[in-house]
Amino acid sequence: MYEQLETYFQQKLSLTEVQFAEITALLTPKSVRKGELVVRQGEVGRYGAFVxxxxxxxxxxxxxxxxxxxxxxxxxxxxxxxNSILHNEPAMFYIDALEDSEVFLFGSAFFQKLQAIGPEFQSLFYTLLQNSVRSMQKRLISTLSATAEERYLEFIHTYPTLALRLPQRMIAAYLGVTPESLSRIRKELSIHK
Structure with missing residues (x-):
């Protein structure tokens, strides 16, 4: 599990053993069972997770x-x-495990402390934050203006490994369509290949 985390950071920036030890000291490894909640809507969320x-x-x-x-x-x-972690407010949504998962939990001070490890981490934090905002903006615009087929194609692009791992009803709930509509979309796309 730690190897996965180290590989992730090594792909983003040059990391010393000391820096990696400092990072892991800020995180709590946890096994999360399928269906287990990490954050409950309405309660103050104490943790986020790196999967x-x-x-x-x-x-x-x-x-x-x-x-x-x-x-x-x-x-x-x-x-x-x-919002919940940083402002100590009730969570706006649930977070749970769709599969048995190995995660690293982080609290509200994680990204601040990460930046203190070295200046390159401030750049990484800024990039992660930009990517998060960009992703949510794209998702919002897609939800409001794209066709169901376009949303499915974007799902495949964003999550290339998940189409075969997740139940159809989950993908449909993400796309905002019924499972039957998703079936039709998949069938039509397979015919056009």
Whole structure:
């Protein structure tokens, strides 16, 4: 599990053994069972997670008890209700495990302390933050204006390993379509190949 984390950071920047030890001191390794909640909507979220193995998701449940998936977090992804962690406010969404997963939990001070390890980490933090905002903006625009087929193709581009790992109903909940509509989209795309 630690090798996965070290490889992730080594791909982003040059990392010394001392720096990696400082990073791991800021994180708590945890095994999360399939279905286990990491963050509960309405409660103050204390942790976010870096996924070393498995897959987590963030989602909301509307008044009609329908799930709306906001994000998937497979290996090497970060996931958190940043507003809850940083501002000590109730979480806006749930985060749970879709598979048995190995994660590193981080708290509100993680990114500040990460920046103190070295100046290159400030740049990494800024890049991660930009990517998060960019991803959410693209997701919002896609949800509001793209066709279901375009949203599915974007899903495949964003999460290339998940199409075969996740149940169809989860992908449909992410796309905002019914499982039956997703089936039709997949069938039409396979015919056009």
């Amino acid at each position: 070393a193995k498995g897959c987590l998701r963030s989602y909301v449940i509307d008044k009609k008890e329908k799930e709306h998936i906001l994000q998937f977090a497979p290996e090497n992804w970060w996931i958190a209700d940043q």
